[in-house]
Amino acid sequence: MSTDETAPAPVAEEGDSTRRAGYTKTPKFKIEKTKLLLVEGKDEDLFFTSALEKHLGIGSIQVLPLAGKEQLSRNLAALKRDPKFVEVTSLAVIRDADTAADAAFQSVCGALRRHDFMPPDAHAAFSSGWPRAGIFIMPDGQRNGMLETLCMDSVAGSVEAGCLRCYFNCLGARGVIPRPFDKARAQAWLASRPQPDKRVGEAAAAGYWPFNNAAFDSLWNFIRST
Amino acid sequence: MYSSLSIENFRGIRSLRIDNLQRINLVVGRNNAGKTSLLEAAILLGGGGNSPNVALALGQARGQLPQRTDEIWRALFWQMAPDHPVRISGIRGGQECAVTIEGLAYDATPVAGEAGVQVPAPITTLREDSEIGRLRFVHHLADGRKLETMVTRDPNSGGINRVPSLVERPAIIPTVLVPASWPVTLEAAGEFSALLENQREADVVRALQSIDPRIKRVELLLKGMFPTLHLDLGLGRLLPLAVAGAGVVRLFMIALKFAIVRGGLLLVDEIENGLHHSVIDELWKFVANQAEAFDVQVIATTHSDEMMRSAARCQRARSEPLGLFRLDLVHGEHRAACYNDEALQAVLESNFEVRA
Structure with a gap:
């Protein structure tokens, strides 16, 4: 069988x-x-x-x-x-x-x-x-x-990370705080990559x-x- | 029910112990890991030694020629060496029962045995030209009694006899083995008659209908001098069971055995043989229900991952444990890994390979 x-x-x-x-x-x-x-x-x-x-x-x-x-x-x-x-x-x-x-x-x-x-x-x-x-x-x-926290630590000095701070501050000012926050940050950063869906x-x-x-x-x- | 089994010096097994047996048990493992030998050991422990031909029957089931009795008997012993007696034991209801099997020569000097019976001395050295003339089975029962059976072989005719001073006994523990491949036999007709007598044939028919819903009933017909089993598929003519599909025959032979081993042990080798994956869930439900109805303990072997997972799901649905064991041969030593509830849950939820 x-x-x-x-x-x-x-x-x-x-x-x-x-x-x-x-x-x-x-x-x-x-x-x-x-x-x-x-x-x-x-x-x-x-x-x-x-x-x-x-x-x-x-x-x-x-x-x-x-x-x-x-x-x-x-x-x-x-x-x-x-x-x-x-x-x-x-x-x-x-x-x-x-x-x-x-x-x-x-x-x-x-x-x-x-x-x-x-x-x-x-x-x-x-x-x-x-x-x-x-x-x-x-x-x-x-x-x-x-894991995403560590990944974001590794790119903290990148230009894209700086842009993300503005983005999430803007969201926060409007009462939008995605959870878990580090996952959201990582996905947002990855959206700036050549293939943005990874x-x-x-x-x-x-x-x-x-x-x-x-x-x-x-x-x-x-x-x-x- | 047995809670554990131990085997020493039997076939390819030097030593093996299995603990935590449940009502429904499944044994997996690679080829030559000892799965079939485990089932055969259980047959012998259950009192198969009462039958003069049990060792021959086990050998023939493996394809050994019945005329090669010495070879068949010798193959019972680890490394074919009868100077290492076989010992098989089990814990049942908290008490131990055991059987030892010794190979004895034709021409050894008799010694005084139990109750004054002259017993040939066991073979103490292995000689290539030594033939095993006798097999001595000693059953050690849970109540402390010992039962001896001596099986002798006539060196001239090759016929198998029992020492005349011993009487026929019923099986100590009803035990039946359904081999990996087993056609419909004359014996099956008799066993089905017993089911008819107890009005339990409907259980068998229901099981068969999970494979072929056309099956309305099983009939026993007398053809010439022999009773034969037939199926009613609504074709206007009954069909011999022997020519039904392999899955139907397989399931019938398994289903038939529960009433025969009431209160005992049903052993099934390669339970998946001939069965399509779509019926295995129904098979396990049937097996579990029949095992409970007839107070039967089941030990089956399988190579099938689907069969293993289906059995685990079935028992989980019934909130009953499944005894899942994998036999391994590690550096020449046999081991049994027992999968408890937690490990079994991981097997079902994750994708572990249990079979090795």
Whole structure:
């Protein structure tokens, strides 16, 4: 009996050029490397995969979109049952702080402990357990925010960023405050790019974010120590 | 129901333990990971040793020639070495039951065994020219009793006999194995008769209708001297079940077994065989309902991701657990990974490959 796995793709969203309606083959999560980087979703997956390939030149880390807030614990449960998990030496988790960096850090620690992994003592660090487990809370372990916050930090000095300040001040004066604000800023900045319809991860693949900007330094250091 | 099974020195399995078995269980894994061997071990534990031919039947189901008895018996033992007795045990209702299987030579010096019965000494060294003349099954029951069955092979005729001093016993735990491929047999006609007698044939017909809604009933006809099963598809003439589609036959053979193993264990190898993906949700609902109605525990193997996900969804809808296990062979050692509720939820919601 055929075991081909096909799953219905979501209906294509308006303006979303990367998806199509109908059935599509959904690749399965499989452990392929000994170092795993768990990120929140597919956009983050694309962002970090691009960073690893284009900027960091690291081929030994596999990115998996399994660190979503509601899913991390059960994804760890399934991941550690994979027959190849015995070969994993490092497990890094990157999650957004949103409105509470410390709470986000503790939440990830809790999920790791629940599955008998030793969590690190601090943000951007690794434990000495097996596998080594590390946590990075975007944007810097202290501020509220997300990946988009860091991306906007990296382009803060750009001309377009200056224009955006005027734009959002204008909106604010009229009582329009988009939430989450950093996502809105990032999408507005990306609208100034040659191809204006890209999401954060797609923009990384297209080379729009300046990966060599100092704003990303602590993040890259964390990934290098995975 | 069994909550755990342990296997030692059986076929390709040196050692394997499976815990947290549920009423409905699904075993996945790569080829040669031991899935079918696990089912065969459960057959032997359930008292299959009472049948002189059970080992032969297991070998024949795998395609071994019935005339090659030594080869079939030897293949029961890990690395074909009968000096490592087989031990299969299970925890059932909190108590352990077990069976050990020893291979004995024809010409070994008898020793005094249980209750004064002369028992040939076990083979202690493997010789290429040693033939296994006897198989000794010892069942250790939960109530502390031991039941022995000695199966001997006549070196001249090759015939299989039971030691005359032992009597026929019913199965210790009703256990049936539906192999990966199993045509309609004469036995099936008898089993269907039992369903008719208990007026349970409607369950089987309803299951078959999920594949072919034209099926109105299953009939037992006497053709010559043999009872044969037929289907009424409203064609004006009954159709032999044997020539129905593979999916119908497969589902019929599975459906038939629940009443036979009431209170026991139903084993199904490669449960997905012959079944279109559109009927597998109905299959699992049927299996779960019948398992509950007849108090049957089910252990099935599958290569199908769809079958696995369908079983998980079905059990979730019933708020009942699914025992999902993946057998792995890691550095020559067998392991069983058990997917608990949390891991199963991740499998359903994310896109994990469970089958390895």
